[in-house]
Amino acid sequence: xxxxxxxxxxxxxxxxxxxxxxxxxxxxxxxxxxxxxxxxxxxxxxxxxxxxxxxxxxxxxxxxxxxxxxxxxxxxxxxxxxxxxxxxxxxxxxxxxxxxxxxxxxxxxxxxxxxxxxxxxxxxxxxxxxxxxxxxxxxxxxxxxxxxxxxxxxxxxxxxxxxxxxxxxxxxxxxxxxxxxxxxxxxxxxxxxxxxxxxxxxxxxxxxxxxxxxxx
Numbered sequence: 268x269x270x271x272x273x274x275x276x277x278x279x280x281x282x283x284x285x286x287x288x289x290x291x292x293x294x295x296x297x298x299x300x301x302x303x304x305x306x307x308x309x310x311x312x313x314x315x316x317x318x319x320x321x322x323x324x325x326x327x328x329x330x331x332x333x334x335x336x337x338x339x340x341x342x343x344x345x346x347x348x349x350x351x352x353x354x355x356x357x358x359x360x361x362x363x364x365x366x367x368x369x370x371x372x373x374x375x376x377x378x379x380x381x382x383x384x385x386x387x388x389x390x391x392x393x394x395x396x397x398x399x400x401x402x403x404x405x406x407x408x409x410x411x412x413x414x415x416x417x418x419x420x421x422x423x424x425x426x427x428x429x430x431x432x433x434x435x436x437x438x439x440x441x442x443x444x445x446x447x448x449x450x451x452x453x454x455x456x457x458x459x460x461x462x463x464x465x466x467x468x469x470x471x472x473x474x475x476x477x478x479x480x481x482x483x
Contacts, residue, residue, distance in 0.1 A: 287313065287320060294326070303330050321347045321357075328360060337367035355381035359391045371398050389415050393424050405432050423453050430462060439466045450482070457483045 284292070290313040297306035307330055310323040328343035341364045347357040362377030378395035381388060396411030409432050415425040430445035446463035450456055464479030
């Protein structure tokens with residue numbers, strides 16, 4: 268969640284930095300120490316005089332998401348969508364806040380807005396597809412995850428969830444295919460190994476099933 272670029276390249280390069288970059292640098296140090304509230308306080312101090320700046324609103328919202336408070340996150344993540352409505356990242360972040368509030372359809376609306384601005388955003392496609400999956404709209408979820416794979420054939424999130432969908436539909440050969448691809452790319456994906464074993468059990472292959480369970 269906190270893998271955003273916290274401050275501009277000019278800081279890293281040691282060039283003269285702006286006030287905003289200095290605040291970001293200090294706040295980043297707090298984040299690195301997991302002092303999240305102190306980091307938020309620093310960005311709020313900066314926003315007192317720079318309400319038009321987008322980055323601090325985004326970073327505060329992302330920290331609240333990381334802290335498990337999507338309602339406070341919403342308050343801060345709305346602002347960037349107003350300031351930069353053509354930036355798909357902002358709509359994606361706000362959609363993620365709504366999803367974590369349990370407002371899945373509202374999340375879907377925002378993910379679709381983001382994809383309308385950049386249809387190749389695989390992170391948003393994954394989130395949209397997972398939202399459909401959460402609503403048990405398996406056909407929409409399946410189509411979305413397949414679309415992710417068109418852009419990134421090794422995307423383990425999409426591969427794993429296609430396995431889940433086919434397993435729930437009792438289409439075990441296809442579930443086995445996608446789980447197998449998942450664990451080939453991520454040997455430590457214990458959920459995929461476990462589900463792969465279950466699918467082998469369903470197809471009456473106990474030896475293969477046992478091999479998978481040993482990986483869990």
